[in-house]
Amino acid sequence: MQLTGAEIVIRCLQEEGVEYVFGYPGGAVLNIYDEFFKQDKVKHVLVRHEQGAVHAADGYSRSSMKTGVCLVTSGPGVTNAVTGIATAYMDSIPMVVLTGQVPTHAIGQDAFQECDTVGITRPCVKHNFLVKDVKDLAVTIKKAFYLASTGRPGPVLVDIPKDITQASTEFSYPKTVSLRSYNPVTKGHAGQIKKAVQLLLEAKRPMIYAGGGVILNNAAPQLTRLVRLVGCPCTTTLMGLGGFPATDPQFTGMPGMHGTYETNMAMQNCDVLIAVGARFDDRVIGNPQHFYRADRKIVHIDIDPSSISKRVKVDVPIVGYVADVLDEMLKLIESSPQRPDPAALKTWWAEITEWQRKDCLKYDTKSDLIKPQYVIQKLYEITSGDAFVTSDVGQHQMWAAQYYKFDEPRRWINSGGLGTMGFGLPAAMGVQMVNPGAPVACVTGEASIQMCIQELSTCKQYHLPIKIVNLNNRYLGMVRQWQEFFYGNRYAESYIDALPDFVKLAEAYGHVGMKIEKPGDVDGALREAFKLKDRLVFMDFITDQTENVFPMIPGGKGLTEMILAEEL
Amino acid sequence: MRHILSILVENEAGALSRISGLFSARGYNIESLTVAPTEDVTMSRMTIVTIGSDDVIEQITKQLNKLVDVVKVVDLTEGNHIERELMLVKVRAAGKDREEMKRLADVFRGRILDVTDKSYTIELTGTGSKLDAFLQAIEPGVILETVRTGASGIGRGERILRI
Numbered sequence: 001m002q003l004t005g006a007e008i009v010i011r012c013l014q015e016e017g018v019e020y021v022f023g024y025p026g027g028a029v030l031n032i033y034d035e036f037f038k039q040d041k042v043k044h045v046l047v048r049h050e051q052g053a054v055h056a057a058d059g060y061s062r063s064s065m066k067t068g069v070c071l072v073t074s075g076p077g078v079t080n081a082v083t084g085i086a087t088a089y090m091d092s093i094p095m096v097v098l099t100g101q102v103p104t105h106a107i108g109q110d111a112f113q114e115c116d117t118v119g120i121t122r123p124c125v126k127h128n129f130l131v132k133d134v135k136d137l138a139v140t141i142k143k144a145f146y147l148a149s150t151g152r153p154g155p156v157l158v159d160i161p162k163d164i165t166q167a168s169t170e171f172s173y174p175k176t177v178s179l180r181s182y183n184p185v186t187k188g189h190a191g192q193i194k195k196a197v198q199l200l201l202e203a204k205r206p207m208i209y210a211g212g213g214v215i216l217n218n219a220a221p222q223l224t225r226l227v228r229l230v231g232c233p234c235t236t237t238l239m240g241l242g243g244f245p246a247t248d249p250q251f252t253g254m255p256g257m258h259g260t261y262e263t264n265m266a267m268q269n270c271d272v273l274i275a276v277g278a279r280f281d282d283r284v285i286g287n288p289q290h291f292y293r294a295d296r297k298i299v300h301i302d303i304d305p306s307s308i309s310k311r312v313k314v315d316v317p318i319v320g321y322v323a324d325v326l327d328e329m330l331k332l333i334e335s336s337p338q339r340p341d342p343a344a345l346k347t348w349w350a351e352i353t354e355w356q357r358k359d360c361l362k363y364d365t366k367s368d369l370i371k372p373q374y375v376i377q378k379l380y381e382i383t384s385g386d387a388f389v390t391s392d393v394g395q396h397q398m399w400a401a402q403y404y405k406f407d408e409p410r411r412w413i414n415s416g417g418l419g420t421m422g423f424g425l426p427a428a429m430g431v432q433m434v435n436p437g438a439p440v441a442c443v444t445g446e447a448s449i450q451m452c453i454q455e456l457s458t459c460k461q462y463h464l465p466i467k468i469v470n471l472n473n474r475y476l477g478m479v480r481q482w483q484e485f486f487y488g489n490r491y492a493e494s495y496i497d498a499l500p501d502f503v504k505l506a507e508a509y510g511h512v513g514m515k516i517e518k519p520g521d522v523d524g525a526l527r528e529a530f531k532l533k534d535r536l537v538f539m540d541f542i543t544d545q546t547e548n549v550f551p552m553i554p555g556g557k558g559l560t561e562m563i564l565a566e567e568l
Numbered sequence: 569m570r571h572i573l574s575i576l577v578e579n580e581a582g583a584l585s586r587i588s589g590l591f592s593a594r595g596y597n598i599e600s601l602t603v604a605p606t607e608d609v610t611m612s613r614m615t616i617v618t619i620g621s622d623d624v625i626e627q628i629t630k631q632l633n634k635l636v637d638v639v640k641v642v643d644l645t646e647g648n649h650i651e652r653e654l655m656l657v658k659v660r661a662a663g664k665d666r667e668e669m670k671r672l673a674d675v676f677r678g679r680i681l682d683v684t685d686k687s688y689t690i691e692l693t694g695t696g697s698k699l700d701a702f703l704q705a706i707e708p709g710v711i712l713e714t715v716r717t718g719a720s721g722i723g724r725g726e727r728i729l730r731i
């Protein structure tokens with residue numbers, strides 16, 4: 001059957017089982033939009049800014065394990081989408097981005113709304129394609145979905161010139177596709193796995209450090225079994241929260257710049273560290289020179305060979321899907337009578353318990369001002385720990401990560417790698433879309449929320465009852481914190497003057513707004529908001545402006561050089 | 569350490585910029601880069617000469633392999649290999665220097681491709697260091713123009729890079 005390029009795009013999406021496409025129309029994609037109009041299998045969600053489209057597709061993917069899809073027009077549509085694409089790339093989120101392009105004959109002519117999409121996005125996609133012949137369109141889209149979701153996932157972009165959407169060709173969608181130059185190693189090396197297990201079982205002070213790879217590869221069940229079987233402490237990074245239950249006594253909290261005291265001490269002092277789908281990021285281990293210890297063995301399991309021995313030299317590298325590698329490790333351990341020396345493990349736990357006594361996440365609970373940490377704790381209680389929580393970037397993000405205890409994977413959705421303010425609300429839209437009826441909270445700050453505030457309008461159109469928890473400290477809080485600690489209290493441009501009345505703003509968009517100014521009102525407001533099951537509620541919590549995130553490791557310092565609240 | 573990386577890449581538009589972009593984005597050195605099609609029209613072969621510690625070279629190799637257009641990467645310097653570079657150099661050659669220049673070209677097995685009454689254009693192939701040596705052997709003042717291709721390389725004996 002002969003189909004036009006535009007028809008082919010829609011057919012491909014249908015074949016891939018895509019439910020939602022997040023997008024925004026424009027000249028170069030009009031033919032594609034016309035085809036959306038003629039069918040109702042693939043639903044289109046009209047955002048208010050292309051950045052929102054990409055974050056929404058991203059949140060959709062993170063909370064569902066599916067590949068997110070978005071569609072934008074050429075030129076400004078693409079440049080607006082770049083922040084979203086880079087965000088997804090840094091966190092390895094499977095995504096297909098379809099972009100319109102000027103007609104092939106106009107490419108290179110500085111045509112209206114032309115930009116070098118493939119060039120601009122090259123460093124922030126897993127791969128990208130420019131389709132130059134309609135005959136290549138279907139197979140290119142197939143490749144895009146395949147690349148996006150296999151190996152180390154990531155966004156893949158397909159740039160489609162307008163004349164290609166008009167031209168016709170015979171349509172057939174390939175069932176499978178393979179690329180000779182793309183063969184990720186997915187099965188871990190048996191010998192290496194054996195070595196890793198041996199190290200773990202012989203360890204006196206073992207520790208497991210899990211990252212976003214555990215979430216992406218759906219390896220939380222395997223990780224949980226392994227940690228419980230071995231009896232060692234487990235930490236999960238900002239990207240790995242929910243990969244191991246936070247309420248489990250073996251969970252020691254997050255590592256890194258705002259990690260817990262006990263985790264950072266344990267990371268530094270363990271004798272065998274098993275890194276699973278984590279990448280020894282600078283925010284996690286601080287300065288690699290400080291982190292280094294000759295007497296600590298490191299096992300690193302990751303799908304991406306280039307993540308291994310990039311920042312930290314490891315003793316046992318294992319390349320493969322983390323779920324598969326953990327399965328193999330579990331088999332070996334379960335069939336072996338050996339376990340880590342119980343006496344040594346007891347001493348190790350005693351040491352950790354001693355560190356835990358610091359109670360590094362305690363905060364002033366007697367204040368007359370609303371403490372942001374308290375709001376998150378209440379949010380946790382009132383949602384029974386069962387909500388999807390998205391966040392923006394700043395102090396509120398760290399408090400959400402520290403005080404909301406995630407027991408399940410894919411419940412905590414944030415921009416860890418790129419740290420993109422403006423992510424939270426559009427990401428929550430994608431989350432709510434794929435989890436209708438589930439409680440979805442967006443924890444944000446008064447600065448971040450304003451970076452994609454226009455999406456409140458999208459939420460109205462699609463009836464997305466997101467609960468926005470705005471921790472309003474009238475400051476670019478995280479910036480102010482750095483200025484307080486490292487710039488002699490010179491708060492350069494970090495005070496946000498002339499804030500809008502968020503209650504009126506929410507109402508103007510057709511939502512419910514609430515302003516909460518007293519600690520005593522926090523609980524009631526949250527309860528009331530979550531009772532409004534079919535409404536978006538914007539809760540503007542006026543919080544203590546001076547509150548800081550603790551513990552904190554200053555940039556360039558080592559894991560044990562934490563600043564604790566009590567020390568100030 | 570200087571390394572010569574041989575890379576088979578898909579003959580796709582943009583493959584070169586993915587590779588050069590990788591080097592600039594991650595701050596790796598490129599001393600030279602050559603690329604041309606192979607006997608298989610769907611593939612090009614690229615030779616990159618780079619300098620870095622073992623750790624850096626390991627990262628470069630891994631990052632190159634991660635690019636979807638890259639089919640294969642080999643570090644030629646890990647084994648016996650042949651390295652060749654072509655240089656065309658135009659030199660002033662007048663009067664009594666003329667004979668001397670010709671003799672020097674002969675010593676380096678160069679070929680004179682073009683002659684005017686004041687200049688020679690000489691073709692030289694060899695390793696990068698041989699070409700450097702030639703340039704050092706002649707007076708800097710007589711060099712009018714040089715153009716070099718950058719190194720190409722191939723493994724010795726049974727070492728073969730193909731898919």
Ligand SMILES: Cc1ncc(C[n+]2csc(CCOP(=O)(O)OP(=O)(O)O)c2C)c(N)n1
Binds near residue numbers: 395396419446449479
């Ligand atoms: C797009 C973008 N611009 C700038 C920054 C740098 N930045 C990090 S945190 C922060 C302040 C965020 O303020 P707010 O949203 O109010 O959150 P708070 O830290 O006060 O909780 C800024 C400006 C960023 N992460 N993203």
